Amino acid sequence: MRRRAAAALAVPFSAVMLAVSSCGSIPEDWKTPAFLQSGEEEVDERLPTVTGPVGEEPEVSFPDIAPPSEQISGVVHQGEGEGELVRSDDLLLADIVDYQWTAEGEAEKTQSTYDTGAPVLLQLSQMNEEMSADLVDQPLNSRVVYVFPPQDPAQAQQMGQPSPEPGSTVSIVDIQGRYGKGQTVPGEQTGNGGGDLPTVEDAGHAMPEITIPEDTDPPEDLETVPLVEGEGPEVEESQQLVVQYTGVTWSDGEVFDSTWVAGKDGTPFTFIAGAGQVIEGWDTGLVGHEVGSRVMLVIPEEMAYGEDAAASGAPSGTLVFVVDILGAVDSQPAPEEPASPPAEPEEE
Template sequence: MHRRAAALAVPLTAIALAVSSCGNIPEEWRTPAFMQMDGEQLDPRLPGVTGEVGEEPEITFPDIEPPEEELSGVVQEGPGEGELVRAEDLVIANVVQYQWTGPGEGEKVEGQSSYETGAPDLIRMDQMPEQISALLVNQSVGSRAMYVFPPLTEEEQAQAVSMGQEPQTGASVLVVDVMARHGKGSVVPGEQTTDGGDGLPTVTQDGHSEPTIEVPDGDAPEELEIVPLIEGSGEEVEEGQQVIVQYSGTRWEADENGEHPVFDSTWSRGGVPFDTTIGAGSVIKGWDEGIVGQKVGSRLLLVVPGDLAYGETDEEAMGAPSGTLVFVVDVLGSYDNPPPVEPEEDAEGAEDGADEEPAEDEEPAEDEESAEDDE
C-alpha cells in the first residue's frame, strides 16, 4: 500500500541506537558480556527506578562507577499473563534514555524520551538485537525493563568521531515500558454487525483467518465507500498518526477467469500487522480518506475508485492493480508520531536551508514500490 517512500521511513528507536552506543559501531567492537537478571535477582548495580509504568520514571544512580559490562533486568512485571510479548510481535513501548556519568551521577538524554514527545516507539521484536529482545519476550504488557550499556572504549570513541558523531560519555541507560503488543494474526474484537452487501462486496471472516471478499456483479461505485463492519470503541484515528492494521485487498474487476484474487494482504505474510503513517500521503488516498476519523478497533470495508488508488495503470508495466479496489482493514491501533525535528542553525545563526526556495513544479518523489513489493 506504499505511495511515497520518504513518508514511510520508520524512525530509529532509541533502543536500537543505544545498543550500538553510537549507531554504527561494528559488531565485533561491542562488549560481549551480557547479564540478564530476573525480577527476583536484580543486579544491585542497576540504577533504581520509581514511578508507575506509563509515566516517565525517576532514576537514581548507584554511588559506583558505571559498570564495564552490559546489564539488564525487569524492574517491574506486568499485571498478568494474558498479554505476553512474543518474538515476532510489534511492541508499543515508551522509552527513556539516560547517561550514567559517574558515581551517583547521571542525566536524561535530551530528546530521547517518548514521554516528552508523546510518541511511543513501535518496535518489531524480530528486528531487535538479541540482547534487547531476549529480556522482553514472554514478559507481560505493562512490564518495565532496564538496560545498561557500558561506556565507549577509546577505540569506539575514535570510531564515533571518524563518523562525525559526538561520543557519549558514561554508560547508556534505557528504561522501556511495554504499553501494548500486536501479534501475528491479530484482529479487532467483536462480531460484525453487517457483512456489507446492498450493491457492495460482502465480507466474511472466521476468527483469526484471512477475510473472504465476494465482489458482486455490476458496475463499481464511482465514489469512495466506507462501511464499518465492526465499529470499534477506541479513539478516532487522527491525521498524521501511525496506524497498525491487518488488511486484504482485491480488485472489483474480475480477472480472465471471472475471479477476484487477492493482490495484497498481511495474511499472505503470516498475519504480521502492517504499520504506516496515515493521512500524510504515505498510502493511497482511499486509505487516507477512509481510515482517518474511524475508531480504533473497527473493521472497515473500503471500496476505493481508481482515482483514489493507483488509477488506470498498466498493471504489467507498473506492477500496481488498476481500477476500483476493495479492502477489508482491521484498525488495530493508532499512535502519535514524533514531532518534526527542528532545523539546526549554522555558525552564522541561520537555519539550514532557510534561504532555499523549492521549485514551483517540484513534487514529492513517487515510491518505486508496488503493492506486490509489500508481499
C-alpha cells in the same frame, strides 16, 4: 498494502534500531501463554534504581560507580497477571526514557516519550536476542532497564557517525501494550456490504472472503463501509496505525496483497495516517473511524495507484480493501530545526 514511498520512521532511542518484519503464523486466540515465573528476579546491582508506576515518567537514581563498560539489563518491575504475556513475534507499544550516564552518580536525561506523549512501536522479531530476552514472556506493565557502553570513536568515524558522547547510554522501557500475530478486532461483524458493493465474509483469524458483485460497475467515489463498529478513539491524521488488511481488484476479485498471505501470516502492518506513506484511499478512508473497527474501502483508480499502475507493477483500476484497525498511536514529533545563527552586521 504497497507503500507509495519508502519513508523510514525515525525513532530517536538508543535501544530502538528496529524495522517491521514477520515470522510465525499461530492465531492469537490459539496460543498458550508462556510460563511466568513468580516474583521478580534479582537484577544486576550496577543498574540504576528506577521507581514510580509504569505509565508515568520514572524517577531514576544512578549508583556511585563509573558507568559500566559492558551491556547489562534487567527487569526492574514485573507487571501483574499472565493474561497478556509478551511473545517473541509481538509488536510492542512502549514508552522509553533515555539517559546519558557520564560519571559516578551523574547522568542527564536525553529523550523521553513521556515528554512527547507519543509511545513507540517495537517489532520484537527485529531485535537481537540479547535485547529481546528481557521483554519476552513478561506481562504488560513491566519495566526493563538497559545499559549500553559507549561506541568506539574509531568505529563511529568509520561508519560516518558523530563521535559518541562520553559514558554509557541507559534506556528504560515500559511495556504498555502488545499487538500479536493473528490478532483481529474483537467486535462482532454486524455488516457485510452487499448491494452494488462487495460482500465480506468474516473468516476469524484468517483472510476474509471478499466477493465482487457481478455485472456491476465500481463506484466513482471512495466508499467506506463499517463492518465492525469499534469502541476505541477515532483515528487522527499523523497517528501510527496498526492494521490487518486484505486487498482485491474489482475487475476480477483476486487478492493482490494481504497481511494473511504466506510470509506475513497475520503480522500486523503499521504506517502513519495522512503522511502519504500509503495510497490516498487509505489516508482518506481510515481517518475518523474508531480503533477496533473493521472497514471496507472501495477505492477508485485515481485514489489508488493511478492510470499507470500496471507499468510499475501495481494493481490497476478500482481496489477493494478490508482493514482491521487494531491500534492508533501518536507519532513522535519531528525534531526541531536548529536555530540559525544571527547574521553578522555588515561593515560600513
